[in-house]
Structures are given as structure tokens and as C-alpha cells.
Amino acid sequence: MEKKIFSGVQPTGNLHLGNYLGAIKNFVQLNNSKENKCVFCVVDLHAITVNQDPKELRNNIRETVATFLASGIDPNKSIIFNQSQVSAHSEAAWILGCTARMGWLNRMTQFKEKAGKDKEKASIGLYSYPVLMAADILLYDATHVPVGDDQKQHLELCRDIAQKFNNDFKVENFLIAPEPLIQKEFSRIMSLKDGSKKMSKSEISDQSRINLRDEKDQIVNKIKKAKTDPLPMPSEIKDLDNRPEARNLLGIYSSLTEASLEKSINEFSGKNFSDFKNTLTQVLVDKISPLAVEIKKLLNDKNYIDKILSDGAQKADEIASKKIKKIHEIIGF
């Protein structure tokens, strides 16, 4: 069956191993499958929900595209564009904001985390951000949305918005409620400093994450210093209970080597943690360092990246403007 895939990544710099293993690696596989139609969006409208330096934002948009390309997404097969260039996204977000309920948005844990204690000072955009995300997805009739585990709640909201819109206007199946594509294992990569926190670009300490643009020395250093515990390497999965750091590092290793957690545990059972860390570092250097080199190379040719974005925006606009036109008709504009 043909799958229509849509996903987005914020161009906020410091794309990291969590973005790669939780989302981008999955985009590449979906891009490579013949039956899929994929749209990958650099969500610059989402990025401005917190302050951005305009010059850096422009660079980060290009860097996100370069990361997609370096990871193996083919712009001839998938549509790659930045959200701000297709005006239907902003428009649909407003309209669907009139369908979404405050009570639904009040439950969003990511807003609570990002707004922190000072909710009064958070932007309205940060609060209504999941509605824009729903607009992104619903404009393309996406059937499947590959994301990391942290976006699960936003996808549930998207499904609720689609259903309520269809019910309110009596247009059965007009907005398609998408299925999340969240990997069963390793869908939440944790901080290297604290196995109970998500690896995140907003975390102050750079030691907490592997950035996709890290040099070899940085990777070596970060894994050497990554938090562990005094226990030996586990010999079965249940030995990982209450050992979030060991579980996370083994998860990263398994995801990078395409092995199951069980297989990785067997591989290192009885060995020293330092042996495991050495092997993990080697795998990271082998898989991640070439990405950094390729991203850098691609960024030397800004025209090439800008051309991909403008071609992508044109193709995306063709799809999204048709859908928004139908939305206008349905709601009586």
C-alpha cells in the first residue's frame, strides 16, 4: 500500500544523535522504499516559537537540509522544503486553531517542559505549536508520520483535531488522522549526563549530547565522560532495570549497528564497561563523523541547497494549496 509520509525537523542548530536515531534515520529508510511518497519539512515557523537570531536561523535552515542529504534522503524522490515558504501552513494552523480546544492544548507536556516555571512569558506560538504541527501533517493527507517518542502526544492531538473538524463540518474522512511511526526500541535517546532526561538541543551542557557535526575528538571525549554506574555490563535485559545510563548507551549502540538490545547485551556480557565504551566510540566515529564531513561539504554550495528548497516548496505548495482551498469551501469562506 502506498504510504504518504510527512515529518518535520526544527532548524534550531545542533541536530544531534537523538534527532538522527529517533527520526532522520527512519526518514531515509522510508525515502528508499518505492511505495512511499515522502515530504520532509524544515519547520522554521516552529523554530520562531522561541527567540532566533535571523542570520543563524537562515544558516540553520540550510544546515538541516544538508543533514537530510548527508544522511541519505534523495531530493529527487522526496520533497524537501521549508515550512515558511508554503503559506498554507500558517493559514491552516489558524483555522485548525479554531477547532482545537484549550483543554487539549493544556495537556501538552512539551509545552509545560519548554515554558518551564515562567509560563506567562512563553510565546503564544509555543503554546499553539502542536496545532501548527497538525496543520503540517493534515495538509498533505499524510497517512504515516515518523517521529521520536517525544512527539507522540502531539500526534494524538493531530488525530483529535482531524476527527473534530470532520465531525463539525460533516465531512467524513476529509482530514486524514495519521498513524505515528515510532520505532519500538530506541525511540527516545537520553542525555549522556543523565539517563532520565531526553537528549536535547536545548540542554545547556554540550557534553549531554553527540551533535551530528561533532569532530572525532569530541565524540571520543563525550563517550569517555558519559555517565555510567559502577555495576558490570549486564548479561540479560532485566539487568538494565534501574540502570538508565547503561540502557541508553546500549540502545545507542544497538540502533547504530542495527542489532537488537538482546544481541548487544550478549556481545558485551562479562566485559568491562570501558571495553564497551571503546567499541561504542568506534561505531559512533565510523557512522557519525562522515556525516559531519558531508554536511560541511554540502554547506559550501549554498545555491545547491537553496535550489532544493525552492523546488521542494513549489511541489509542496501544489499539494497544500489544493487542500487549503477545499478547507475554505468546507468552512464557508
Ligand code: TYM
Ligand atoms: P524536533 O525538531 O524537536 O525533533 C526532530 C525529530 O527528532 C526527534 N527527537 C528525538 N528522538 C529520539 N530521542 C531524542 N532524544 C530526540 N530528540 C528529538 C523528534 O521526535 C522529531 O521526530 N514538532 C516537531 C517537528 C514537527 C513535526 C511536524 C514532526 C513540526 N511539524 C509534523 C512531524 C510532523 C519537533 O519539534 O521536532
